[in-house]
Amino acid sequence: MADRSEKMKARLPRGFVDRFPEDIRAVEKMMATIREVYELYGFEPADQPLIEYTDALGKFLPDQDRPNEGVFSFQDDDEQWLSLRYDLTAPMARFVAENFERLPKPYRSYRSGWVFRNEKPGPGRFRQFMQFDADTVGTPGVAADAEMAMMMADVMEALGIGRGDYVIRVNNRKVLDGLLEAIGLGGDENAGRRLTVLRAIDKLDKFGVAGVEELLGAGRLDESGDFTKGAGLAAEQIDRVVSFVTAVVDASTSNQATVGNLKRALGDFPQCEAGLGELEQIALLCDAAGYGPDRVKIDPSVVRGLEYYTGPVLEAELLAEIPNEDGQIVRFGSVGGGGRYDGLVSRFRGEPVPATGFSIGVSRLMTALKNLGKLDTSEVVAPVVVLVMDKDTDSLGRYQKMVTALRSEKIRAELYLGGAGMKAQMKYADRRGAPCVVIQGGDERAAGTVQIKDLVEGARLSEEITDNKEWRESRPAQITVPENELVSAVQKILAAQAEEREGSRA
Known part of the structure; x- marks a missing residue:
């Protein structure tokens, strides 16, 4: 077993920042x-x-x-x-x-x-x-x-x-x-005093005329008791x-x-x-x-x-x-x-x-x-996530076809490429902020349909429904559509979510 003390420490160098x-x-x-x-x-x-x-x-x-x-x-x-x-x-x-x-x-x-x-x-x-x-x-x-x-x-x-x-x-x-x-501050011998004078001028907005005069003369004592030597x-x-x-x-x-x-x-x-x-x-x-x-x-x-x-x-x-x-x-x-x-x-x-x-x-x-409040921070809609219920090549090909169909209509979409099961995939989609997920298991595949879960609406309804029986019976924000209607159904969900966002900002 590897010694945990040998693990590399992840650390950002001082003076640098990561960007999100x-x-x-x-x-x-x-x-x-x-x-x-x-x-x-x-x-x-x-x-x-x-x-x-x-x-x-x-x-x-x-x-x-x-x-x-x-x-x-x-x-x-x-x-x-x-x-x-x-x-x-x-x-x-x-x-x-x-x-x-x-x-x-x-x-x-x-x-x-x-x-x-x-x-x-x-x-x-x-x-x-x-x-x-x-x-x-x-x-x-x-x-x-x-x-x-x-x-x-x-x-x-x-x-x-x-x-x-x-x-x-x-x-x-x-x-x-x-x-x-x-x-009288020309020449190399006065370079330091020239810089002190320029710095004093630069402090006009901060210290006012009286403060600049002090910095040009003997120096300035600030409120904390620190003394800045002047240009003399x-x-x-x-x-x-x-x-x-x-x-x-x-x-x-x-x-x-x-x-x-x-x-x-x-x-x-x-x-x-x-x-x-x-x-x-x-x-x-x-x-x-x-x-x-x-x-x-x-x-x-x-x-x-x-x-x-x-x-x-x-x-x-x-x-x-x-x-x-x-x-x-x-x-x-x-x-x-x-x-x-x-x-x-x-x-x-x-x-x-x-x-x-x-x-x-x-x-x-x-x-x-x-x-x-002048910066455009409008969010980019996160990708629709197509879940992987079956990992055989034929099923993966069908899932990939769904992703391609969504992308062809300029809808951000991704195929889940991890190795986890459905519960973890749903957690992944939630963490990504996905607007909805597409699910096709064996039963849906046999029927030529797909399930689409509206995660935004689902989250809203979950706050309103407290009874587990009511939750199971309501199947909130989940629809089943023919596979060839996948794109139009997703478009309707995204449009409804966009309208709701606009309404909340108004």
């Missing part, structure tokens, strides 16, 4: 909607492998300041290093560079798939997750960035998120970088940064007014001039197309983390207050982001190749839609 049918189907429906919008804008599908040469992914790892984060890597048999992709943009850049001469420019494409982060997992933070990207390569002007923002607004609305419950926020890394350089800026530097991030007076501030406020705050910083001009042009293009600040909003507090952004940066934010995983009512926040990354393709080509793109966090968006 209802979630998979819901995600596929959501992504089909996103795909329709991308296609409407003229983007074409593309796909790259999950594994790339490590040097092709470059140094642009997420949150580089954290030493425990990076990519999953391994050596091939030729001793070259390979890595699982950490996003979809870097592989896309490699693909475009490798096929540059035969691709149309601009090259407009979209892709979806799994990405992997070798980082410490935590609540809502996984090592494997799905993204859905759209990218335009080969357009130097900010018209492509404005279009990306407008397309993301259309995606939100196509998914049922109304105006006022989302906003696409737009900033510009040229303005951010110019501001930091102008207040002088009062004049803090004033400059705060006047920048507060350029949006309120939610109704027009994009043109916001750009005007930014110009007044940063007008004597020539390093910011190009970025301010790009934001002004994006505001004009969006307003002209009917995408006002209730949909696409210039917002200087937007900070994107990846180093490869070089110009406009975008973030899709849900404004609705909805329950989180703990049941607390919170503002959900970002469900995707992107921006211009003119240097990513260029490093393969040795020449300027402008590019811009947007990435949707599929799992996070799905959670938001589910909590908002």
